[in-house]
Amino acid sequence: MGKLQGKVAVITGGTAGIGLAAAKIFVAEGAYVFVTGRRQKELDDAVQDIGDNVIGVQGDAANLADLDRLYETVKAATAQIDIVFANAGVGEFAPLEGVTEEHFDKIFDINVKGVLFTVQKALPVMRDGGSIILTGSVASIKGTPGLAVYGASKAAIRNFVRGWTVELKDRRIRANVLSPGPIATPMTAAQPQEAIGKIVSAVPMGRMGEPDEVAKAALFLASADSSFVTGIELFVDGGRAQI
Incomplete structure (x- = not known):
């Protein structure tokens, strides 16, 4: 029996990279998964790649109407969920003198507002004893030139988890942050490769x-393996944030 047998999970940003990989392993471990993505073609491709026990819902995590439609789809299909993996996010380099209002709003709308309302709107359909996972980043605690706004957005969601761990304790809902270091994803590939190379060179x-x-x-x-784990930031970073 899989570690998520009979569980229902929602994964935002599930069409590529970490979200897609998580959707595949969740399904392989017995879960029924809802994945979201902004572009229909990429979403359709991801659903086909994942295979069975998956529903794709097109939408932008920063758009509250899209989130409402996501959870209406969830309620119609399964009634309740056990796991929310608020993974949708965006990262862009911008030096301090080059930060624009547009850059700031884009990063915080998706990485902070989107995460907040993804979780808030999940609560009415979430079973007690469930698991909330947010995708953070080592950038939340490591100073990196050009990534201050991105890092600040990830530091904000770290604090969400601290607050939610206390707020949701009576429902036994656990909340944790999963913070990767540099990962080989399409988002990373789209960044300036010289800057990414410097970050990777600092990974032990x-x-x-x-x-x-x-x-x-x-x-x-997501699983019962972490039944006594809540409020933490789990780094998967090759040691980048630990030194």
Whole structure:
């Protein structure tokens, strides 16, 4: 029997990278999974790649109407959920003097507002004893040139988890942050490669991580293996944030 047998999970940003890898491993471990993505073609491809026990719902995590439609779909299909993996996020480099209002709003709308309302709107359909997982980043605690706004957005969701751990304790809902280091994803590939190379050079393990390595940590936080784990930030970073 799989570690998530009979569980229902929602994964935002599930069309590529960490989200897609997590969706695959959750399904392999027995879960029924809802994945979201902004672009229908990529969402359709991801659903086909995942295979059985998955429903794709097109939408933007920063758009509250899209989130309402997501959970209406969930309620119609399964009634309740056990796991929310608020993974949708965006990262862009911008030096301090180059930060614009547009850049700030984009990062915080998706990474902070989107995460907050993804979780808030899940609560009415979430079973007691469930698991909330947020995708953070080592950037929340490591100073990196050009990533201050991104890092600040990830520090904000770290604090969400601290508050939610206390607020949701009576429902026995656990909340944790999963913080990767540099991971070989399409989002990372779209960044300036010289900057990414400098970050990777500071990783003690000497390489980028793979989406599957982060997905396995997400499985731990989603499953009963972490039944006494809440309020933490779990780094999957090759040691980048530990030194």
